[in-house]
Amino acid sequence: MGDLAVVTTKPKEPGSSSIKCPVLNATNYTVWAIKMKILLKLHKVWDIVETEGTDDEKNNMAMALLVQSIPEALVLQVGELDTAKRVWDAIKTRHMGADRVKEARLQTLMAEFDRLKMKDNETIDEFTGRISEISTKSAALGEEIEESKLVKKFLKSLPPKKYIQIVAALEQVLDLKKTGFEDIIG
Template sequence: MSDDEKTKQLAEYSGVAKVIDASVRSEYPPFDRANFVVWATMMEWALEANELWEALDPGGDEYLKGGALYRKDRQAITAICSVMPVDVQEHLISKTSAKEAWDTLKTLHLGHSRVREANLQTLLKSYENLRMGEDETVDAFTARVAMMVNGIRSLGEKLEDISVVRRFLRAAPPRFMPIVSAIEQCIDLKTLTLDDLVGRFKAHDERMKLSYGDAKQDEYLMLTRAQWQAMVFKENNFDKASGSGGKYRPAKDTDEQSEKPKKKKFDKRKIRCHNCNLLGQFKLECENPPKEKALMA
């Protein structure tokens, strides 16, 4: 018998093997009032890790007092109550099973069926109107999408991954149109996951920043707004100069043209007649006889 076999046999006799094969107990997440859906999911994982989730789902008579699995029910309800604040524990202290306590928590924080249906319709409307902001980062928008999708699924609505991917693409702003078109034309959306899509968006965003600098997000196009305006301005000035030998002459600023001094209004009252030497008329309009004729007379 080898040394390893001897060690294993000794462990079996001493009960150490049971300790080695036992699963590692995971810590239970503290109760989060702000996001019950996320907390419930993490709590489900922790109970599954300790082989206690079956006491809540599906549950059954074997988990009630006197049943074969009553001890697991006690462990599950203890785990739930241990992460609850005092005011919530008061709602759970009278419950006879872990499943009943869990259903009470869902009712308290998700509401009854009519309330859940109303909340579901509100979330679905927000989901359909979802748009990514012009200055919003990819990570921030992804967090909004994930929170909304988790909320919809927690209320019983089946939301497929391909539906989320398509909604993400439709919500993209103009600066992501090149990558959206490339994905829709070259990739089968049925095989594309949301994580892969987010990675492609982030790679495109970093590429545009590398090419055009850290500019405003609405300028991440094939040409920036400033480049487009400069190009149009230059072409217009060359077209105007085509009739003057093809030389480029920069257009004068409209503000400078508007600041030119205006001509003074003509005032006839200040005109002096060269015939009678009076103000207010021209010589041709003078009714007095010419001075030369008057001297000859």
């Protein structure tokens, strides 16, 4: 997932800066989309991707950033599209799939979430990472997992032999419906 394309831009002030564009591959769409959205916002062109406005300068900048961050084979497929929004939507459709595929992916993720248990040899950070990854992928597919559900899943999935006293204490002291996921981990 580590490929990066370096884009040199000329800001309004003298000098230049290098921005690293993430490079899309077959397995990193969700992370790529998050990073690209931030990059497009940094360059003040995300609005043109979101709404397909008529500002040619913004559209050209957004198109340049998008084309820099996708493989050549995909450039050939989206090269004839004339707006950054159409390019973004084409990439999204290709990697997120049609609604049925999206729904199937979501169901698979939710089943994985339901089966999730912390392994005996796993650290809290590793387990938290797995929960967060499923939550992020689910959100990218349009389904936010409520924070209270993440908190309950985390506490229920800890091995009881190691953590029963901690879990019991947290359940007695905190209102789990109002406690954030990051707070419970801390």
